[in-house]
Amino acid sequence: MSQSEIEHLIQLLSKLPGLGPRSARRATLYLISRRESLLTPLASAMQAAAENVKVCGQCGNLDVTDPCAICRDTRRDASLLCVVEDVSDLWALERSDAFRGTYHVLGGTLSALDGIGPDELNIEPLIRRAGDGVISEVILALNATVDGQTTAHYLSDRLDEMGVRVTRLAHGVPVGGELDYLDDGTLSAALKSRRSMD
Secondary structure (H helix, E strand, O other): OOHHHHHHHHHHHOOOOOOOHHHHHHHHHHHHHOHHHHHHHHHHHHHHHHHHOEEOOOOOOEEOOOOOHHHHOOOOOOOEEEEEOOHHHHHHHHHHOOOOOEEEEOOOOOEOOOOEOHHHOOHHHHHHHHOOOOOOEEEEEOOOOHHHHHHHHHHHHHHHOOOOEEEEOOOOOOOOOOHHHOOHHHHHHHHHOOOOOO
16 A cells, blocks of 8 residues: 555545544554455445445435335334434434334434525425325434424424324433433423323
């Protein structure tokens, strides 16, 4: 490898989330020092992913098939649709093994500051899916940020016209959380989202 190839690899790695120039240098040196056991297999895996991974035309998940394995799974409850911001949120919910419905990936949230309006997101396909007569409940599983809440309110207004039940994830005290360590916003959301003991 020439110095320019090494620098190019460092520059590319530094564009990854969580890796700055210093971390990218360390990662590059680590990969090069393990060329046969790590660098070459990683390059092959990345090439295969670039060639084979597709965006699911139904939900927006990533898979090697379209529709994806989740959309094809007949054991899932097709009447429940969980709306998420991006694929990483979908994968997080899948890891929890707590949801057995289907998903819809928006591809972001509404943001006036960033110039992201409804047309830049995967909203119209969501509205069409909600109106197809199969969906009975849409769960808005969006982040508890200003943009996430703005998007949730916008979607709730749009989905109300479809005659489906619209719910959202509860916000508040996490399991194992201690009140003394929580911020004011979390405590406020927990009080507003309280429910009866059953």
